[in-house]
Ligand SMILES: Nc1nc2c(c(=O)[nH]1)N[C@H]1C(S)=C(S)[C@@H](COP(=O)(O)OP(=O)(O)OC[C@H]3O[C@@H](n4cnc5c(=O)[nH]c(N)nc54)[C@H](O)[C@@H]3O)O[C@H]1N2
Ligand SMILES: Nc1nc2c(c(=O)[nH]1)N[C@H]1C(S)=C(S)[C@@H](COP(=O)(O)OP(=O)(O)OC[C@H]3O[C@@H](n4cnc5c(=O)[nH]c(N)nc54)[C@H](O)[C@@H]3O)O[C@H]1N2
Ligand code: SF4
């Protein structure tokens with residue numbers, strides 16, 4: 001029997017609407033859902049081939065326990081019992097921090113995963129929490145918290161009304177317009193605006209696919225956007241080009257900004273960022289005087305030591321030139337559900353890490369600290385880890401050190417679809433479910449859509465019988481460990497009672513599931529046209545519902561700062577900027593004259609779709625992109641084997657010569673070099689390309705604790721054949 005299901009893709013925040021054809025329980029076709037009123041416009045080959053991961057030949061299909069060098073299948077009862085007993089024994093001996101946990105990017109695309117993982121971490125009381133934010137968007141959280149009062153307050157881009165786009169450290173032509181916002185077809189829409197006369201400026205050390213189409217490409221020195229942005233702010237404030245009303249009424253701290261820029265010298269900043277002073281001045285004037293404009297910042301800024309300062313100054317530009325909450329600028333979308341409020345309730349207690357002595361950011365410690373927290377003996381040492389939706393050996397810094405650390409754990413539990421590099425030492429592999437096998441209603445991201453929109457992400461096929469959703473694993477684990485979910489007494493008993501009732505009455509719907517919370521959040525929804533959203537509305541509209549027009553005027557009221565103003569100059573950011581100004585300009589250390597840049601591929605998703613045949617030609621690897629003039633000096637020709645090395649590691653790849661990267665920058669795609677193991681069949685691991693993060697050390701941006709994945713200095717040499 002053939003049926004059609006409408007849902008949306010949960011690989012990236014573009015959240016493309018999908019029309020999926022199913023025969024029996026098998027997906028035969030995935031196409032864009034052109035009846036989706038909001039979000040199908042970025043539809044790409046990753047979404048089109050998403051069934052390949054569902055049917056991955058090496059997929060983990062039942063809990064698997066390590067025995068010697070291999071794995072054997074076990075029941076869920078055995079798995080949960082064994083993990084619970086071993087974790088409880090470690091907690092009894094060493095305290096709760098002996099149990100560490102890491103959650104990666106895909107966990108955020110599920111409505112229940114992170115919530116119940118947090119419930120479980122709260123249950124056991126561990127503070128050994130690590131998350132993908134420290135290799136991605138922590139700077140955004142830190143800046144949003146300090147300036148707007150909530151780490152989750154992320155203004156969205158009003159692309160269709162913008163006349164001047166200043167895009168910094170982002171390549172939307174490849175990555176889609178997404179970080180913590182969903183702007184469907186954002187890049188195409190920006191190009192449409194360009195055809196209507198808008199200007200697109202791309203700031204990137206590489207002439208990317210996006211930079212190619214831009215009106216202006218500013219090839220900034222890697223890691224020095226803060227200097228460029230400070231210079232732009234300086235020109236605007238010195239020349240009195242700011243938006244006087246917003247600087248007086250909406251924001252506080254503009255005088256502190258004035259004091260800061262008075263100490264900076266334009267020529268010095270220009271030297272630091274490697275861009276001509278006249279170009280900076282022109283950019284500042286054009287941006288400030290454009291009718292409608294926005295700054296958009298992304299991972300190209302955040303993955304550097306000055307990432308938070310860069311992210312902050314990007315938002316400062318939006319604020320001081322009157323772009324917040326105005327057409328063509330950055331708007332606050334309230335969403336159908338108040339995620340900011342929930343985030344306040346779910347706030348993690350502050351904690352200082354044992355070895356590095358650093359605070360948590362956005363509820364977790366930095367991934368860069370994880371190896372030492374495992375390797376350093378003493379009270380609080382991590383002895384067991386749970387990795388949920390993550391591949392931190394590939395995605396995080398110094399993968400070799402993390403791999404060594406993971407190897408020495410008493411217990412490593414992995415929750416994933418496939419066993420990858422970070423999972424090779426796992427004692428237990430717990431089989432998760434693909435988003436095509438589950439329903440999601442993403443209340444937490446409802447204020448990240450660029451128009452008021454909601455869609456119930458329907459389940460398309462039934463999951464393999466012995467796989468489970470993550471929330472269920474966390475609930476069962478907490479119950480088996482006899483530790484109260486969310487740290488709230490009574491909840492475990494309630495869930496168990498609901499399961500007993502469901503079993504006795506043979507009505508599985510009576511057993512607790514996160515579906516209940518989704519329904520509750522819908523019941524709490526904001527009113528549109530005088531009425532609240534209902535569950536029935538959602539079910540009756542499988543393509544999703546545009547709840548109303550884009551509204552302006554919600555920003556001020558949504559601010560969570562005590563004085564309801566934007567804090568334009570949080571003291572810790574100003575102090576850090578002064579520190580950066582006092583440091584001499586960045587210079588390469590002896591023997592490592594190049595900086596290691598980074599790229600994404602349209603057909604890869606971080607470290608996890610590279611092996612799928614529908615996405616990459618067979619034998620596809622990552623290579624190293626070298627500026628043609630640099631290559632000539634090094635005696636490297638196209639196709640040569642090249643060694644790229646840093647003080648902590650080396651990798652070998654084929655050279656591709658190009659004038660796209662700035663001189664002094666070599667670029668290697670991230671996410672490659674992850675082996676794919678075969679726990680069921682026992683076949684040899686497969687591997688594609690090399691992991692460029694093996695070259696990255698544990699340096700972090702001190703304000704956001706984000707790893708400096710895009711600043712590493714490396715040497716480059718030809719490998720003699
Ligand atoms: N050099 C460099 N490094 C980077 C970046 C960069 O730009 N440059 N980018 C960074 C960024 S932005 C990110 S987000 C991180 C990503 O870092 P991570 O999130 O740690 O790693 P991923 O590569 O996304 O791996 C995700 C894992 O989740 C599994 N998975 C997929 N769906 C599900 C699911 O529904 N349930 C479960 N349980 N598992 C699932 C996949 O099989 C895969 O093993 O990498 C960061 N690392
Ligand atoms: N196809 C595909 N799409 C994706 C993903 C994917 O893996 N594949 N990942 C998704 C995820 S998890 C995320 S977080 C987003 C990320 O979305 P983006 O942040 O747009 O990611 P990138 O395409 O890596 O673009 C980052 C750009 O920053 C540039 N850059 C590096 N260093 C600097 C610098 O110092 N200054 C400036 N100005 N630029 C610099 C790089 O050259 C690169 O072009 O993409 C999402 N979309
Ligand atoms: S992976 Fe592709 S299809 Fe899926 S949401 Fe992102 S852009 Fe859309």
Ligand SMILES: [Mo]
Pocket residue numbers: 105136
């Ligand atoms: Mo990311």
